[in-house]
Amino acid sequence: MTRIEKARRRVTVARYAIGITAAVALGGFAAVARVSHPGTAPRVATARTTVTAASTSDDSSSTFFGQADPGSYSNIGPSGSAQPQVQSVAS
Amino acid sequence: MNAFRAMGCDVALPYGVPVGLVRALFEERDARFSRFRPSSELSRVNALPLGLTLVSGEFASMLSLSLDAARATDGLVTPAVGGAILAAGYDRDFVLLPRDVGAAVPAAVPSWQSISLQGGGLLRTETVQLDLNGVVKGKTVDDALELAGSGWVSAGGDVAALEPVVVGLPGGDSIALHDGGLATSSVAKRRWLAAGVPQNHLIDPRTGSSTTSPWRDVTVAASTCLIADVAAKAALLLGAAGPAWLDGRNLAGRFVAHSGAVTLNESWSARAPKTLAA
Numbered sequence: 001m002t003r004i005e006k007a008r009r010r011v012t013v014a015r016y017a018i019g020i021t022a023a024v025a026l027g028g029f030a031a032v033a034r035v036s037h038p039g040t041a042p043r044v045a046t047a048r049t050t051v052t053a054a055s056t057s058d059d060s061s062s063t064f065f066g067q068a069d070p071g072s073y074s075n076i077g078p079s080g081s082a083q084p085q086v087q088s089v090a091s
Numbered sequence: 092m093n094a095f096r097a098m099g100c101d102v103a104l105p106y107g108v109p110v111g112l113v114r115a116l117f118e119e120r121d122a123r124f125s126r127f128r129p130s131s132e133l134s135r136v137n138a139l140p141l142g143l144t145l146v147s148g149e150f151a152s153m154l155s156l157s158l159d160a161a162r163a164t165d166g167l168v169t170p171a172v173g174g175a176i177l178a179a180g181y182d183r184d185f186v187l188l189p190r191d192v193g194a195a196v197p198a199a200v201p202s203w204q205s206i207s208l209q210g211g212g213l214l215r216t217e218t219v220q221l222d223l224n225g226v227v228k229g230k231t232v233d234d235a236l237e238l239a240g241s242g243w244v245s246a247g248g249d250v251a252a253l254e255p256v257v258v259g260l261p262g263g264d265s266i267a268l269h270d271g272g273l274a275t276s277s278v279a280k281r282r283w284l285a286a287g288v289p290q291n292h293l294i295d296p297r298t299g300s301s302t303t304s305p306w307r308d309v310t311v312a313a314s315t316c317l318i319a320d321v322a323a324k325a326a327l328l329l330g331a332a333g334p335a336w337l338d339g340r341n342l343a344g345r346f347v348a349h350s351g352a353v354t355l356n357e358s359w360s361a362r363a364p365k366t367l368a369a
Contacts, residue, residue: 064163065318065340074362075271076312076343082267084259085092086103086245088310090277 097121098228099185100247108239116235117246123149124227126173127184136213137173137220144213151211156226156317161203164325166296169203173220175299180285181292188283195285197299229274229320236316243268248275251316261308261347266363272316276323277308295328304330308347311337312359318342 093110094103097117104113125131132150146154157170180192205217228249235244236251243252250258250273258273259265266273278291278301291301309327313319322342326333334356337344343359355363 064159065322065342066314074343075269075314076273076359076362077267077269078363079257079265079267082257082265084257084265085105086243086250086256087259088245088248088250088273088275089259089261090248090275090280090308 098125098231098246100228102235102244102246104235104239104244105242108242112238113235113244116238117231120227120231123147124153124223126222126224133221133223140174140220141215141218144215145211146213148211151208151213153223153227153230154206154213154221155208156230157221157223158203158206158208160226160321164321166203167325167328168225168321169200169296170221170223170225171201171203171206171219172225172294172296173222174198174218175200175294175296176222176292177220178299179290179294179301180283181281181290185281185292191284191287192290193286195288195290199299200294200296225321225324226317229272229315229317232316233272248277249316249320250274260310260345262351262353264353266312266345268312271312271314272319273310273312274316274319274323275308275310276320276327278302278304278327279307293324293327302328304328304333305348306330306333306346307349307351309333310345312343312362 092103092105093108094101095110095114095117096102097114098121102113102117104110122128122130123132126133126137128134132147136144136146136150154170161169161171175198178196178198180195181188201217201219205215206219206221207214228246232244232246232249232251235246236253241253243250243254243256250256250268252268252270252272255267255269257265258268261275261277261279276293278293281292283290289301293302293304294300295302295304304327306327309323311319311323311326313322322337322340323344326337326344326346329336334344334346334354338357341358343362344356345359346354346356348354
């Protein structure tokens with residue numbers, strides 16, 4: 001085998017290695033993403049865990065909106081006769 | 092009052108705050124998240140709407156918030172709505188949109204659950220055109236207020252405040268916002284026709300079409316502008332169920348019907364009982 005043939009063979013092997021590594025990495029990422037994503041749970045869940053997923057949705061809502069304790073937060077009040085300084089209307 | 096235009100809306104803040112920093116923040120976010128700038132990161136991400144895409148840390152952070160919003164609203168406020176709004180004809184800056192864009196066909200909105208993030212890796216298992224407008228403006232108003240350090244910041248119906256400010260509401264009423272956020276979602280503006288059929292910018296993910304909600308404007312008060320904005324959109328989309336949905340989350344909401352009639356939910360009435368119909 002000539003040096004040129006050896007070099008070509010090394011390039012071919014390297015190409016295969018890069019391709020296999022990329023495919024494995026993508027597959028691994030997809031698997032991790034799918035397993036770890038809460039939205040995928042109902043697709044593989046039993047009836048019991050589907051209920052759990054619905055509860056998680058409620059929890060997520062409470063977490064996002066952050067006001068689960070009724071009456072704990074009040075940031076508005078009557079403006080009286082004061083003129084508006086700014087508008088909350090569509091633009 | 093300082094004012095400038097960014098993200099397709101008017102931005103205002105009082106004198107005495109660092110307007111240059113705030114303006115730079117809005118312009119940076121607009122450059123990154125605009126649907127209408129070919130050079131934006133969002134446009135680059137949407138150019139390959141399926142599979143694995145690498146995104147910046149800021150993009151990932153905003154998309155993560157969008158997915159949180161989708162989860163919290165059972166998918167009503169979703170970043171997966173980009174394809175449907177394009178199909179409705181809203182495919183360019185609104186000022187450039189013709190009055191009638193021609194026939195529009197509703198496009199099914201993919202599940203937000205087909206989108207996942209791992210660090211800077213975005214994976215879409217269905218073809219999804221992203222639209223992060225549901226969170227970018229509200230989050231930017233909150234971040235701008237943090238930069239300002241005092242006063243308030245207003246942008247296109249969203250107001251965030253560190254000190255009391257009187258805010259005008261749709262229909263001519265007003266409210267005192269002591270702190271936190273106040274946001275109005277509305278279909279009164281950004282309306283167009285598709286082959287004679289009225290369209291608006293608020294797509295209902297359940298139908299893939301512009302919402303036909305009985306509400307024209309929904310205003311919500313919350314601890315942040317981001318939360319208020321997301322809740323206002325969801326409540327508007329929910330129609331008649333909107334007021335109770337907000338009450339269930341202890342959020343104050345003010346609803347204006349297309350006729351101009353005003354409805355306050357229990358949380359709003361308890362906090363601002365003198366705010367009556369316009």
